Amino acid sequence: MPAGGFVTQGGKEYPGKLTPYVLVTCIVGSMGGLIFGYDIGISGGVTSMPDFLSSFFPSVYEKQTADKSTNQYCKFDSATLTLFTSSLYLAALLASLVASTVTRKFGRKLSMLFGGVLFCAGAIINALAQNVAMLIVGRILLGFGIGFANQSVPLYLSEMAPYKYRGSLNIGFQLSITIGILIANVLNYFFAKIHDWGWRLSLGGAMVPAIIIGIGSLILPDTPNSLIERGKRDEAITKLRRVRGVDDVEEEFNDLVAASEASKKVEHPWRNLLEKKYRPHLTMAIMIPFFQQLTGINVIMFYAPVLFKTIGFKDDNSLMSAVITGGVNVLATLVSIYGVDKWGRRFLFLEGGVQMFICQIAVAICIGVKFGVSGNVTNLPQWYAIVVVLFICIYVSAFAWSWGPLGWLVPSEIFPLEIRSAAQSINVSVNMFFTFVIAQIFLTMLCHLKFGLFLFFAFFVLVMSVFIYLFLPETKGVPIEEMSIVWKNHWFWGKYIPDEDLPHAGANLEMGKTKNGLGGTKSVY
Ligand code: BGC
Numbered sequence: 001m002p003a004g005g006f007v008t009q010g011g012k013e014y015p016g017k018l019t020p021y022v023l024v025t026c027i028v029g030s031m032g033g034l035i036f037g038y039d040i041g042i043s044g045g046v047t048s049m050p051d052f053l054s055s056f057f058p059s060v061y062e063k064q065t066a067d068k069s070t071n072q073y074c075k076f077d078s079a080t081l082t083l084f085t086s087s088l089y090l091a092a093l094l095a096s097l098v099a100s101t102v103t104r105k106f107g108r109k110l111s112m113l114f115g116g117v118l119f120c121a122g123a124i125i126n127a128l129a130q131n132v133a134m135l136i137v138g139r140i141l142l143g144f145g146i147g148f149a150n151q152s153v154p155l156y157l158s159e160m161a162p163y164k165y166r167g168s169l170n171i172g173f174q175l176s177i178t179i180g181i182l183i184a185n186v187l188n189y190f191f192a193k194i195h196d197w198g199w200r201l202s203l204g205g206a207m208v209p210a211i212i213i214g215i216g217s218l219i220l221p222d223t224p225n226s227l228i229e230r231g232k233r234d235e236a237i238t239k240l241r242r243v244r245g246v247d248d249v250e251e252e253f254n255d256l257v258a259a260s261e262a263s264k265k266v267e268h269p270w271r272n273l274l275e276k277k278y279r280p281h282l283t284m285a286i287m288i289p290f291f292q293q294l295t296g297i298n299v300i301m302f303y304a305p306v307l308f309k310t311i312g313f314k315d316d317n318s319l320m321s322a323v324i325t326g327g328v329n330v331l332a333t334l335v336s337i338y339g340v341d342k343w344g345r346r347f348l349f350l351e352g353g354v355q356m357f358i359c360q361i362a363v364a365i366c367i368g369v370k371f372g373v374s375g376n377v378t379n380l381p382q383w384y385a386i387v388v389v390l391f392i393c394i395y396v397s398a399f400a401w402s403w404g405p406l407g408w409l410v411p412s413e414i415f416p417l418e419i420r421s422a423a424q425s426i427n428v429s430v431n432m433f434f435t436f437v438i439a440q441i442f443l444t445m446l447c448h449l450k451f452g453l454f455l456f457f458a459f460f461v462l463v464m465s466v467f468i469y470l471f472l473p474e475t476k477g478v479p480i481e482e483m484s485i486v487w488k489n490h491w492f493w494g495k496y497i498p499d500e501d502l503p504h505a506g507a508n509l510e511m512g513k514t515k516n517g518l519g520g521t522k523s524v525y
Contacts, residue, residue: 016162016244016252025160025243026169028216030176032112032153035119035209036146037180040301041326042202043085045188045319048305052199056132057081074447080132085302086439087136088143093432095147100425103152107226108159109217111152116214119145120207127204142206149213150428154412155421159223160243170412171337174405178333180209181301182326188305189319224253228260266418273419273426277501280493281415284472285426291464292407293434295356296457297399299442300325300392307446313385321389328393332400344476345406346468352402353465357458359395363388364454371451403464407431413475414483 046052053061060078095118103111122141129135154173161169187205191198224243227236236256240249266272273282299307304325308318336348366388415423445453471493473486488497 015246015248017246018162018165019243019245021245022160022162022243025220026157026172028212028220029112029153029156029160030169030172031209031213031216032115032149033173033176034180034183035115035149035206035213037177037182038184038206038209039088039142039146039180040177040298041181041184041322042188042206043088044302045185045192045305045322046199046202047081047084047303048309048318049188049192049199049202051196056084056129056135078443082440082443084132084135084139086436088139088146089432089436089439091140091143092147092150093429093436095144096151096428096432097147097425099148099151100421102148103155104229104421107222107230108152108156109220109222111148112156112213112217112220115145115147115149115152116210116212116217117145118142118148119210120214123204123206123210126206127200129200129203138203145210147432151425154408155424156220156223158412159225162244167341167409167413168337170409171333171340171405174408175330175333175337178326178330178400178404182323182330185304185319185322185326189316189323192316192319225256225260228256233257262418270422273422277496277498278419278423279496280471280487280490281419281423282426284414285411285423286430287467288407288411289427289431290434291460291467292403292431293438294457294460294464295399295403296360296438296454296460297396297404298435298438299453299457300396301329302439303442304392308385308389324389325393325396328396329400329404332397333405335397336401336405339401340405340409341476344474345410346472346474348402349406349468349472350465352398353461353468355398356395356402357461357465359391359398360454360458360461362391363395364451364458366391367454368451410472410475416484 047057050061050065057078057080060081063074099111099114102114118141122138122143122145124138125134125141126138129138154170157169157173158166184202184205188202191201191205194201221239221243222235224236224240227233227239237249237253240253240256241247244252272278304322305318308321313321340348366384370384411427412424442453445456449456471490473490473493475483475486478486484497484501487493488499488502
């Protein structure tokens, strides 16, 4: 959607500029994504470092260095090793539920500060770890940090951003996740060369983004919305003027006050969510994050170096390949920032789905042909490994312009205000839960399903693409508070939306149809 194309409910256009002040504020705020990304990217590389493995997971290390005839699919299968990666996400799930209260009652900044402090503590414990228990405790603290940061940062960004730029700034969060992953991949590549203790630098490096977000949270301004929510109206209007760069903010201010009043009347947002008219929203809040993780992306993000080693790369080459996939991830995210409001969400979802499906089948065939079911291979030609990496890169780029950013953007724009925070918590929790599940069972699945693992994810990509085609209306160019029109016009969800919930009269039904094209009309989904 062109930046100037947003109109609010009732056709209002709030004045406001993309001021340097708000830009800097949002850049600092999105550092929360950087921490999340750093964590996603660091663990896979560290768990492939021989020094780290021999110190903490000697049995995995021995299996790995043993006779080449050992089944390649299973050499990394270790429940404790996966627990190292996945424990963080379970902790993040729990913390995000607690964080929703802190964020609401004490402001977004405090949650961000907690995020930074917990993160920093986790990074220090990990860097100094003497045993597996210290490693796990460190990961749990990092997870708590992520829970707080991920709950508050996206909220902070969308409240700060002028509504015209909310889409791009929202994907800015995903961009900083991918940059965090890439930085972690690059650091792993270099730190792996420092023998005995390079992994300590990798794990301790999480302190840097943690300190940035910690200090950032102290100097960042509170959002006007949060100030109003906490009864500080005078401060809120001064802040709103500063953020928008204009004096004429009364209309937006009054609407923020009204929205805050209205949401205070909703006593049971969780119970509300179960009402029939919220069925489409609840479905999306659960299915979108579930499917995002079932693309299998985190198999690559967490375990790329391990995976590349499995297909025969040397230590150094496998870390380098992770750097390459990390770079592709960042660049392809830029494509979605450019295209999401031009081509629409459905187009990106469906194109990404087809591309991921083809690549997963191709990788399954490549690995299946060489490794068979026994997994015994002694000499894999280099060109062959390069072809596999190429397909993995094409797959990662597809994810990075489809399910990656849209998995966060679409849920954040489809919920009506009265259930927005509850539905968003469900979205985050489901995402963290399935991130945990995939991280925990991937190495075991690789051992049992072998090359069929890629067919397993390909199957889910097919299912999710059909789901999007049939059930997700196009939301491009639709003001958030008028989203009910889109659902009303949908061939399947229409019957769930009562007429009285539409923002205003029949004219809007027509508007919804012409505006939304494919995704929003009754005749075509
Ligand atoms: C997902 C993460 C994933 C990352 C990869 C995010 O949108 O939520 O699970 O690791 O994208 O870039």
